[in-house]
Amino acid sequence: MIRLSGRFRSALIIGGQGIRARKTRTLLSMVSLFLGVLAVVVVQVGAETTKSARLADLELHAGKDGTRQTYLPGNADTIQIGQDTLKGRTDAVAISFTQAIIGEPGVSPVNPGGAPFDQPGGGQYAYPDGVEIFCDARGYCQPMQVAGDAPDVPVPGQAIELSLNALTGDIRQFRPFRSVSGQWLDFSSDPSLSPRIVVNLEAAKGFMRHQVPAEMRVEGTTANPTPRIIGVIDDGNMHPTAYTRADELQNWVPRSSNAGNYGPGLQVMLAPTAGDLEQLLRIRLTASGMPAEQIHFETIQARKEIAKELALIRWIFLGMAGLVLLIGVAGILNVGLATVGERVEEFALRRAVGTSRSLLAGIVLAETLLTGLLTAAAAIGLSALGLTAISALFGDRDQFLQDLAFPWQAGVAGVIAGLAAGLLGGLIPAIRAARIPIATVMRA
Amino acid sequence: MTALLELHGITKTLKGQKAPRTILDGTDLTVDRGESVAILGRSGSGKSTLLSLIGLFDRPDGGQYLLDGRDITRLPERKAAALRSAEFGFVFQRFFLLKHLTAAQNVAMALVNGQGWLPRRKRRARTLEALDRVGIAHLAKHRPARLSGGEQQRVAIARALVREPRLLLADEPTGALDTETGNLVIEVMRSATERGCGLILVTHDWDHANKMQRVLRLSDGALHPATDTRSVASVSGPARHRAAMGMDRTDAERSEVAR
Ligand SMILES: Nc1ncnc2c1ncn2[C@@H]1O[C@H](COP(=O)(O)OP(=O)(O)OP(=O)(O)O)[C@@H](O)[C@H]1O
Numbered sequence: 001m002i003r004l005s006g007r008f009r010s011a012l013i014i015g016g017q018g019i020r021a022r023k024t025r026t027l028l029s030m031v032s033l034f035l036g037v038l039a040v041v042v043v044q045v046g047a048e049t050t051k052s053a054r055l056a057d058l059e060l061h062a063g064k065d066g067t068r069q070t071y072l073p074g075n076a077d078t079i080q081i082g083q084d085t086l087k088g089r090t091d092a093v094a095i096s097f098t099q100a101i102i103g104e105p106g107v108s109p110v111n112p113g114g115a116p117f118d119q120p121g122g123g124q125y126a127y128p129d130g131v132e133i134f135c136d137a138r139g140y141c142q143p144m145q146v147a148g149d150a151p152d153v154p155v156p157g158q159a160i161e162l163s164l165n166a167l168t169g170d171i172r173q174f175r176p177f178r179s180v181s182g183q184w185l186d187f188s189s190d191p192s193l194s195p196r197i198v199v200n201l202e203a204a205k206g207f208m209r210h211q212v213p214a215e216m217r218v219e220g221t222t223a224n225p226t227p228r229i230i231g232v233i234d235d236g237n238m239h240p241t242a243y244t245r246a247d248e249l250q251n252w253v254p255r256s257s258n259a260g261n262y263g264p265g266l267q268v269m270l271a272p273t274a275g276d277l278e279q280l281l282r283i284r285l286t287a288s289g290m291p292a293e294q295i296h297f298e299t300i301q302a303r304k305e306i307a308k309e310l311a312l313i314r315w316i317f318l319g320m321a322g323l324v325l326l327i328g329v330a331g332i333l334n335v336g337l338a339t340v341g342e343r344v345e346e347f348a349l350r351r352a353v354g355t356s357r358s359l360l361a362g363i364v365l366a367e368t369l370l371t372g373l374l375t376a377a378a379a380i381g382l383s384a385l386g387l388t389a390i391s392a393l394f395g396d397r398d399q400f401l402q403d404l405a406f407p408w409q410a411g412v413a414g415v416i417a418g419l420a421a422g423l424l425g426g427l428i429p430a431i432r433a434a435r436i437p438i439a440t441v442m443r444a
Numbered sequence: 445m446t447a448l449l450e451l452h453g454i455t456k457t458l459k460g461q462k463a464p465r466t467i468l469d470g471t472d473l474t475v476d477r478g479e480s481v482a483i484l485g486r487s488g489s490g491k492s493t494l495l496s497l498i499g500l501f502d503r504p505d506g507g508q509y510l511l512d513g514r515d516i517t518r519l520p521e522r523k524a525a526a527l528r529s530a531e532f533g534f535v536f537q538r539f540f541l542l543k544h545l546t547a548a549q550n551v552a553m554a555l556v557n558g559q560g561w562l563p564r565r566k567r568r569a570r571t572l573e574a575l576d577r578v579g580i581a582h583l584a585k586h587r588p589a590r591l592s593g594g595e596q597q598r599v600a601i602a603r604a605l606v607r608e609p610r611l612l613l614a615d616e617p618t619g620a621l622d623t624e625t626g627n628l629v630i631e632v633m634r635s636a637t638e639r640g641c642g643l644i645l646v647t648h649d650w651d652h653a654n655k656m657q658r659v660l661r662l663s664d665g666a667l668h669p670a671t672d673t674r675s676v677a678s679v680s681g682p683a684r685h686r687a688a689m690g691m692d693r694t695d696a697e698r699s700e701v702a703r
């Protein structure tokens with residue numbers, strides 16, 4: 001231990017003296033290496049930032065990694081079993097889907113089918129008679145022929161159609177909605193008679209543009225309730241959507257009426273730890289007569305999918321960065337070989353006074369490794385600074401730019417790149433230094 | 445008591461221009477503790493080669509090398525480095541000071557070699573003491589560029605002495621100095637032997653050689669007792685007296701005595 005630390009300290013002193021005596025050379029090595037390390041760091045920053053942005057997007061839409069989820073048919077029994085089983089559980093949520101029109105009674109909404117408001121034509125779709133837009137739970141909408149005779153289409157009026165998601169619990173543990181204003185649904189209080197709803201950004205846009213009276217028509221309601229909009233969130237969905245407590249909505253919509261016309265009848269999301277619940281649900285559903293093979297849980301693996309998606313691009317860019325880095329290695333190697341050539345006598349002399357080969361090689365290597373590390377520090381510092389500058393300058397244009405943070409993976413990649421370059425560029429000079437015969441000092 | 449150093453039948457062949465050349469061919473040498481030996485010889489006779497074998501810079505092709513009676517002929521390099529650090533001090537014709545370091549740092553270089561660790565304060569004390577022994581403690585902060593040749597060589601001697609070696613190996617240490625400075629340098633080294641350090645001095649200068657206890661000549665790859673070919677009147681020193689009184693023994697005889 002003492003011997004090792006003695007060697008280490010000697011190496012530090014000798015390496016330090018070497019670097020101090022050749023500041024310009026060290027600087028030149030760093031310059032030649034800088035672009036390469038910077039390229040690696042920037043590629044990693046880009047890849048990680050894209051990845052986390054995509055991941056955040058995907059989490060909003062599909063749910064967090066590891067979440068177990070299933071879609072169940074929308075018959076009344078199934079929905080009832082699902083909602084009852086999950087009732088009061090904080091580690092699971094069941095979502096049932098329906099369409100709602102909020103506004104003037106007896107008119108057709110400004111966005112039939114719950115379309116976004118900013119589509120060409122201002123969202124005022126004109127479909128042929130008998131065609132309506134149907135959207136599934138993921139927000140994919142398509143026009144569909146309504147069976148039978150074309151119904152009388154009411155005149156357009158001040159009303160907004162949106163998809164209404166009724167929740168048994170807090171969905172944000174699975175889909176981390178960003179709060180924009182107001183509050184989120186409170187699941188701990190008693191259900192209120194006028195349903196509280198939280199709308200997404202697109203729906204909020206509709207309410208800002210169109211002065212709509214607050215009456216909510218939900219398919220199958222016994223009487224139209226007056227909803228209270230208590231908050232706005234960003235759920236990443238471009239279609240107007242509203243969220244409400246399932247038990248509050250049930251005061252108005254008998255369960256049997258939810259025929260599951262609008263996508264799957266019931267979506268169930270479970271925390272990875274809620275395995276018991278999955279079992280329970282399975283047992284109850286099969287007991288009610290549902291075939292077991294219809295109940296299919298899947299695990300959300302967003303990270304893996306994104307990684308696959310980005311891997312190729314990342315490797316292509318890293319490959320190019322690696323080439324630039326290689327040029328830097330050639331630079332370090334060049335300087336290193338020249339330096340060893342110049343220090344032949346010094347190294348022979350150091351060996352003569354008892355410095356071992358390995359320590360000498362270690363010192364040469366340590367000098368280039370230190371150079372690599374310093375370069376990495378400079379490159380990382382510059383990219384972090386650049387990122388902060390971009391975030392400060394353009395942050396108001398996009399939420400995504402505002403949240404920019406230097407990913408630690410890029411820092412690690414930079415340090416590894418610097419060390420690897422130092423190792424590659426220093427190895428040959430180190431071996432040469434160790435091979436210098438001591439007798440050189442006698443012949444010179 | 446065993447001698448400090450014994451060489452028996454050392455051979456060394458170096459690659460020549462065309463054919464390999466045998467430089468050392470059965471060289472014998474015994475040096476006692478604290479003994480000073482001068483080695484003379486024509487240029488190219490292999491004096492430096494011999495010193496590089498003694499100093500463990502290189503290994504002989506044949507023969508035996510004993511240090512304190514211990515066979516170190518085939519010592520692995522790692523252990524050789526430790527011995528170079530602990531047992532030997534080297535002085536060369538050119539001074540080999542590192543020009544980016546001060547005199548003190550150049551001396552301390554022998555202490556900062558990965559062989560044992562001394563804290564900074566002890567290093568400084570030892571360094572200054574070594575510089576003081578060669579009479580240039582006041583130049584500790586000077587870089588080599590600001591030192592005269594004699595001063596530089598004395599820094600090199602201080603570097604060789606700083607670890608208190610048991611044998612000083614000097615290869616023509618005065619070769620690059622004028623006569624007066626050369627004499628001073630030899631005197632500095634000789635005074636080191638008074639503290640028990642052995643000295644092998646390779647030189648071309650009979651005056652310097654005669655200040656050693658024994659004078660040997662290397663020729664045809666072997667060491668022989670040397671006799672001063674110049675007029676006896678101009679020679680002084682212990683070697684001459686002993687030679688004159690027939691006190692010089694051959695190495696073979698000395699080995700006999702040692703056993
Ligand atoms: N690395 C080497 N490879 C081959 N031959 C060498 C090598 N080094 C020295 N020689 C040869 O070995 C012989 C002895 O060299 P050495 O340096 O020992 O002589 P020397 O007695 O010290 O001479 P000088 O008094 O000029 O310093 C010389 O002829 C030299 O040419």
Ligand SMILES: [Mg+2]
Pocket residue numbers: 442491492493615
């Ligand atoms: Mg020589």
